[in-house]
Amino acid sequence: MAPLALVVAVFLAYSVPPYLTLDPAQSRVPAPAGFAAHYWLLVAHIAFGTIAIVGVILQIWPWLRRTHPVAHRRIGRVYVFAGAIPSAVLAAAIGAVSPFGPVLAVLDVVAALLWLGFTVAGWRAVRQRRFADHRKWMIRSFAMCMNTLMTRALSPVSFLLLMPRIEGKETLILNAATLSGSLSVVTLLLLSQWWLDRTPKKPASAR
Template sequence: MTAGTDLRPPRVEPARATEPRRPWWRRPWVGPLGLVVVAFLAYSLPPYLAFDPAQSRVPAPEGFAAHYWFLVAHVLFGSIAMIGALVQVWPWVRRRFPQVHRYAGRAYVFAGVLPSGLMALTIGADSPFGPATRASDVMLAVLWLGVTWAGWRAARERRFGDHRRWMVRSFALTMSIILNRLISPIAVLVLEPQIGSTFGGSEVAFMQSVAAIAAWVSWTVALIGAQLWLDRKPKKLSAR
């Protein structure tokens, strides 16, 4: 045995999981999603940037004087969450700028979902659109906070597979507000002819039903869609 010879096996660095590089046309949803988010924020944000309660699109419930300010906070923090989510799912950013991905993820959680979700719990529990919408808003807020926090904890514990799955669900709930705004006019068109019959001529009952349908359908469909996407079977590689 030669003196000084190191008989220990050479150290092998663990391989890092890298995202396979795909051409942009293999992810055709990224660009349209960005345009939809920008258009949604351009429509939704201005009334609340003026800090004028008269411009609010949500009527304040009686006995809740601070409702408007909770709503403004929810909208502003929610906008940060939507922008952060868009950055997080952009493959080019994840691949080329992992540091930006990490910082955007922290902003998404701590400057977006968590404060916006807490505001949603407050204003959702006293929604002026009736008890069915209140139940939906509170359930959505609890789930949004829960899955996002689970995703954050998984990343901190370096369980990146679990982190990705939880964050896909969080992303779906974040973007469900857009689906809500698409379902509302459809529900109006379907239910409006029934105001005199089903709703007994009550505009209040009609609008509460529209709001409840949009509230429940939007986030449940988004969450089910995310879960189906996560549970999809990977495509078999073609033989070479």
């Protein structure tokens, strides 16, 4: 948990501050032409996304789940309704007009809808007391919550892979963004399914 929390803290420390000024000139995402509300939707997405990513880290913390189940339930409600759902809806709206090309726009929308669907499915499962299903869906929701972070982490790798093959800065940026976005979604879905399919080793006391 500690390394994951550290990575998330570094990601937030890098990503959030430019938007605290509410100055569109400091945005790291270019606004598409004719979409005046883009910046404010982006700020709202980042605000809800920050709640989501902090909440989901607390949700997957085994110690908190075991020792403070009431806190786990309350934080879960905050994650779902004040984090994941509004952030995913806004991500789909913003992603549909991505300035990084139509392929990445489709990827962004698909990732946002997966995050939304997994989260809602997990919430419904726990409301119906299907706790095993709840765990599975929320692990997938956690994976999609990490999508932006994973995309940023894979961006330098994508640039290094494509730089010798593509000429032109703009073309390189578009292709690197598409590659990192694709790798992120596929990697997170595969890792979450691997985690669900693995056979955990039983502790010595259980054996």
